[in-house]
Amino acid sequence: MLAKMTSKNQITLPKALTKTLGDVQYFESNAPEAGSIVLTPVRLNRADAVRSRLAAMGLSEKDVAEARKLGSQGPLTMPACAATRRPAARRLRHQTSSFQPCCLLADV
Secondary structure (H helix, E strand, C coil): CCCEECCCCCEECCHHHHHHHCCCCEEEEECCCCCCCEEEEECCCHHHHHHHHHHHCCCCHHHHHHHHHHHHCCCCCCCECCCCCCEHHHHHHCCCCCCCHHHHHHHC
């Protein structure tokens, strides 16, 4: 079967060939000898990809479990300022010239 390579090095595989492969999006490619290319269908396991990314960031499965537990508890809330009784995030949005940084420090 004939396949065409475009100016951007993209190869279009014949439909009859792709039907025999099923639902494959990725191929391992190599050139075992000069003048030939071998494409091998690959099915990626996304869970393995996620685990390798977490390992690269230095996170363990225990860290992920703790994060999931925190996430299931609902959104985190910021403490209210003792002087103004407004949440810290709202205070930061509505700063005025009379804003007192001591209120922000008292929340920490």
